[in-house]
Structures are given as structure tokens and as C-alpha cells.
Amino acid sequence: MYDNDADRRIDISEPVMSRNDRFAAENRKFLTDRNIYTLNLISSPGAGKTTVLEVMARFFGPGMAVIEGDVQTRRDAERIERAGCRAWQIETGGACHLDAQAVGNALEHMEMEDGTVRLLAIENVGNLICPSGYFLGEDMRIGLLSIPEGDDKVLKYPSLFSTVDVLLINKMDLVPHLDFDVDRVVEECRSLNPDVTVFTVSARTGEGMEEFCGFVESNIS
Numbered sequence: 748m749y750d751n752d753a754d755r756r757i758d759i760s761e762p763v764m765s766r767n768d769r770f771a772a773e774n775r776k777f778l779t780d781r782n783i784y785t786l787n788l789i790s791s792p793g794a795g796k797t798t799v800l801e802v803m804a805r806f807f808g809p810g811m812a813v814i815e816g817d818v819q820t821r822r823d824a825e826r827i828e829r830a831g832c833r834a835w836q837i838e839t840g841g842a843c844h845l846d847a848q849a850v851g852n853a854l855e856h857m858e859m860e861d862g863t864v865r866l867l868a869i870e871n872v873g874n875l876i877c878p879s880g881y882f883l884g885e886d887m888r889i890g891l892l893s894i895p896e897g898d899d900k901v902l903k904y905p906s907l908f909s910t911v912d913v914l915l916i917n918k919m920d921l922v923p924h925l926d927f928d929v930d931r932v933v934e935e936c937r938s939l940n941p942d943v944t945v946f947t948v949s950a951r952t953g954e955g956m957e958e959f960c961g962f963v964e965s966n967i968s
């Protein structure tokens with residue numbers, strides 16, 4: 748039985764800010780204070796996140812920095828550095844997603860105080876499910892889907908595709924070789940997420956990449 752003592756009541760209507768969301772809010776403040784626009788790239792393993800970022804690194808040059816999330820190895824960070832941008836690798840040691848605290852630790856080490864960096868891209872661990880529940884403090888969430896994965900994935904993984912700002916369909920050069928209905932994917936994504944912006948690209952041939960990079964650039968203040 749509860750009495751009327753207000754001190755003993757818990758107002759369950761008050762939203763509970765999760766631990767991750769508090770770290771994400773700190774990241775957001777850190778980044779907006781430095782005028783850095785932030786992307787969170789999410790896809791299954793091998794959809795082409797790093798290849799897209801390599802193209803972006805050549806477009807944005809040292810104005811872009813990258814945080815790479817992988818279970819293990821520095822391989823993706825090394826690729827980004829070779830493409831001309833500074834990169835910080837987070838090895839999660841088993842976790843299937845990045846969380847805001849890990850990103851915050853990386854931000855403290857990245858030395859972005861000189862004002863050169865206008866754009867930060869975070870490549871999440873390859874996974875269509877776990878990363879979607881963790882806000883990292885980003886301004887734009889990008890979901891990548893590549894042609895070899897199949898055109899049925901959007902409704903099978905709604906936690907991601909209902910929360911993305913941008914749907915990036917990659918490996919368009921493979922459309923002639925595989926059964927992939929691009930219109931179906933776009934339609935299903937819009938059914939979950941009417942405001943989503945869609946780009947069709949090939950990071951390998953460069954098709955559509957200038958339009959995509961231009962769109963990202965137009966969002967940077």
C-alpha cells in the first residue's frame with residue numbers, strides 16, 4: 748500500500764533518459780560546440796561503408812574525420828588514413844555496435860580543436876539490428892543497403908530503416924547481375940519512414956557519389 752507522501756511516489760510518466768542517451772547528449776554538445784556535423788553509418792558487414800567513406804575522404808579531404816567501429820582490427824582506419832583523412836579506430840572486442848560512451852572516449856583523443864574538421868563520419872560495427880538502438884549524438888543517421896543483400900531487407904529490419912535520415916543503396920553497378928528491385932526497397936522504406944532521403948550509388952564506379960557528398964555538404968553549416 749502507498750500512502751500520500753509525495754516523496755515516496757515515482758512519476759512513471761517522466762521520460763527516463765538512458766545512460767547511453769546521456770553520453771550521446773554530451774557528444775552532441777561537444778560536436779556542436781566545435782561546429783562539427785556528424786554522420787552515423789549503419790549497414791550489414793560488407794555493404795560498403797568503408798568504401799563509401801574512402802570516396803568521401805577524397806571529396807572532403809582533411810575537413811572530414813572518421814571514427815571506425817569494428818569488433819577487431821585497425822584495418823578500416825588504415826584504409827581511411829590512406830584515403831587522406833584522420834581516423835580513430837574503436838575495437839569493441841566483441842560488442843556488435845558502438846555506444847555513445849565509446850564514441851565520447853574517442854572524441855577526447857581525436858584532437859579536433861584546430862577548427863579544420865567540419866564533418867565527422869562514424870562507421871558503426873557491421874550489423875543491421877544492434878546499432879539502431881544506440882544514438883551516438885549524430886546529426887544524420889545513414890542506413891546503407893547493398894544490392895547483393897537482396898531487396899527484401901527493409902521490412903525485415905525495421906528498427907534500422909524506420910530511424911534513418913538517409914537510405915543509401917550501394918553497389919548499383921551490380922544491379923544488372925542480380926535480382927534487386929530498387930523501387931520496392933524505396934517504397935518499403937518510405938512506408939516506414941516517409942521523410943527518408945534516398946540516394947543510389949556505386950562507391951566502386953563513383954556513380955551517384957558526387958550527389959550524395961554534395962547533399963552531406965549542404966547540411967554542414
Ligand SMILES: Nc1nc2c(ncn2[C@@H]2O[C@H](COP(=O)(O)OP(=O)(O)OP(=O)(O)O)[C@@H](O)[C@H]2O)c(=O)[nH]1
Pocket residue numbers: 790791792793794795796797798799823872873874917918919920921948949950951952
Ligand atoms: N561491386 C561493388 N563492390 C563494392 C562497392 N562498394 C564496396 N564494394 C566492395 O564490397 C566489399 C566490402 O566493402 P567494405 O567497404 O569493406 O564494406 P563495409 O561495410 O565497410 O564492411 P565492414 O566494415 O566489414 O562491415 C569490398 O570488396 C568492396 O570493394 C560497390 O559500389 N560496388
Ligand SMILES: [Mg+2]
Pocket residue numbers: 796797798823870
Ligand atoms: Mg568497414
